Amino acid sequence: MYPETHTGYSYEECRATADWLLAQTAVRPLVGIVCGSGMGGLADTLKDQVAFNYKDIPNFPQSTVHGHAGQLVFGTLKGSPCVCMQGRFHLYEGYPMQKITLPMRIFKLLGVQTVILTNAAGGLNEDFKVGDIMIIKDHLNMPGFAGNNPLIGPNDERFGVRFPCMSDAYDRELQQLAMDIGNELGYGDFLREGVYCVLGGPSFETIAECRMLHKLGADAVGMSTVHEVIVARHCGMRVFALSLITNQTVMDYDSEEKANHEEVLETGKSRAEQLERLVSTMVTRIGHNNYC
């Protein structure tokens, strides 16, 4: 009934991957973290690490993008048990959406309750500067408009319902917590909030596309995160996500600027420390069983 690319991994296959991981580490993570391009250093801040190369994990895809190391790292952040993806998967790498988002279901079966996603994104909002950290309050799922959604295919109710709600995709308490912590840390000058728009990539946007996305209400544009958010919400995990504005998108035909991945990775490095502090402080303050 469904084409092969839409069947993804079964509940039993996901369970087998999660059990394989649980058998090899004593860490029982309540928080799962995904590192964006150039932000893999976050995983290095975990203590008492047990790390797995993606190539050794049953059913896992491989990272193919520079700036995504390809390791799943278990450990603790200031005493809180976490699991961290040092490298994520993108549509443009050629994987079906069900494969890109598989780690969210593995997180769920490992016992994760809250997912924190980070990404590198181009700024569309003219008030944003390179180096700003944008708390994501909502998204525009452009591939979704064209019929590409990671939940297409048979629905297994053990993960979630057929028609999950997305108006509450980004947890409001966690957004407030991030704002409060950011202000305490003195990040007020570069902490923003906004709407993230996902495109398929890998080509960066044209000037006309950037202008259109901005008019549609997007503050930042990237090639990830949204599919992971949809699958994480489908299986009932709380989601917090942020974008590091690594470059300003080109909106003007007179501009000499050109988007490039090197700049993205450079900005990631230059904000790494602040980003790590924000995320690790959040982890220590997140309550579980749905309390903040």
Ligand SMILES: O=P(O)(O)O[C@H]1O[C@H](CO)[C@@H](O)[C@H]1O
């Ligand atoms: O979203 P992350 O994984 O941070 O990566 C972003 O950076 C890459 C482009 O430089 C794209 O993959 C884009 O999605």
Ligand code: HPA
């Ligand atoms: O300008 C961008 N466009 C799309 N994806 C990105 N990821 C980082 N910067 C960008």
